[in-house]
Amino acid sequence: MPNITVRGPEAPRNIEALDPVFTVANLSVYYGDYEAVRNVDMTIGNREITAMIGPSGCGKSTVLRCFNRMNDLIPGARAAGTITYHGEDLYGDHVDPIEVRRRIGMVFQKPNPFPKSIYDNIAYGPRVNGMKGKMDDLVEQALTQAALWDEVKDKLKQNALSLSGGQQQRLCIARAIAVRPEVILMDEPCSALDPIATTKIEDLMQELSRDYTIVIVTHNMQQAARVSDRTAFFTAEVDEQQVRHGRLVEFDETSRIFTNPSDKRTEDYITGRFG
Numbered sequence: 001m002p003n004i005t006v007r008g009p010e011a012p013r014n015i016e017a018l019d020p021v022f023t024v025a026n027l028s029v030y031y032g033d034y035e036a037v038r039n040v041d042m043t044i045g046n047r048e049i050t051a052m053i054g055p056s057g058c059g060k061s062t063v064l065r066c067f068n069r070m071n072d073l074i075p076g077a078r079a080a081g082t083i084t085y086h087g088e089d090l091y092g093d094h095v096d097p098i099e100v101r102r103r104i105g106m107v108f109q110k111p112n113p114f115p116k117s118i119y120d121n122i123a124y125g126p127r128v129n130g131m132k133g134k135m136d137d138l139v140e141q142a143l144t145q146a147a148l149w150d151e152v153k154d155k156l157k158q159n160a161l162s163l164s165g166g167q168q169q170r171l172c173i174a175r176a177i178a179v180r181p182e183v184i185l186m187d188e189p190c191s192a193l194d195p196i197a198t199t200k201i202e203d204l205m206q207e208l209s210r211d212y213t214i215v216i217v218t219h220n221m222q223q224a225a226r227v228s229d230r231t232a233f234f235t236a237e238v239d240e241q242q243v244r245h246g247r248l249v250e251f252d253e254t255s256r257i258f259t260n261p262s263d264k265r266t267e268d269y270i271t272g273r274f275g
């Protein structure tokens with residue numbers, strides 16, 4: 001087994017009792033006729049960090065985008081099967097996808113602040129959502145939670161694009177937090193960052209997981225091992241027609257996935273024999 005440190009004792013938690021926020025059953029996702037991901041079953045626990053790992057093209061981002069219905073915005077994309085959010089069908093007729101995306105925020109691979117001031121980046125969501133309360137306090141709170149306040153408190157009027165990449169990513173996390181979501185989805189949030197900025201985001205994730213449910217897609221297995229409570233390992237399988245489909249191979253507590261996986265394919269991947 002590789003020398004990978006699994007989420008350390010500084011953040012002990014009882015993850016025996018999984019309190020489901022999302023329950024995914026028999027989920028398949030299509031882009032047009034192409035079945036990109038086939039038959040996924042997994043559960044996302046409340047205030048846990050769940051990592052999705054696996055080789056390129058196995059459908060991690062596709063599944064992640066189902067959790068806040070971002071795939072609805074891709075023409076031809078369609079989900080089959082069920083995802084419940086607190087027991088309710090996330091794709092039910094009565095569900096408003098805009099409200100879904102407020103409650104389930106997203107942070108992308110490349111930091112994407114608006115070309116506006118730091119302040120306005122944070123204030124934008126609360127304004128659009130008609131949130132009550134003093135905006136200055138709200139902005140400070142979100143930036144503090146995202147561990148950025150001390151670095152930007154004297155330059156809130158400055159353009160957000162003047163910040164470093166790592167600061168921009170924390171700003172994007174602050175922007176996601178500002179609308180008080182319950183869940184934060186992160187699609188490779190550190191892949192454009194240097195190791196120091198990556199460590200800051202990882203520390204921040206640990207901190208945020210006290211209040212938020214986090215799902216992260218990462219290419220970095222060490223990162224999954226360091227930050228997550230549970231890990232889903234995906235791979236791509238080729239069917240009889242030579243078409244590749246993403247499959248969930250194994251979903252378990254992170255410590256188990258990295259020390260004693262039950263599937264040979266998981267073991268091969270985490271030991272670097274594949275992928």
Ligand SMILES: Nc1ncnc2c1ncn2[C@@H]1O[C@H](COP(=O)(O)OP(=O)(O)OP(=O)(O)O)[C@@H](O)[C@H]1O
Nearest residue numbers: 031036054055056057058059060061062063074246
């Ligand atoms: N918008 C899209 N339209 C058509 N096919 C898509 C679209 N997005 C993804 N796919 C296809 O779906 C499959 C899964 O892609 P996805 O991006 O979810 O994988 P991934 O595991 O996140 O990959 P990576 O690690 O490289 O980001 C791939 O075959 C990809 O080409």
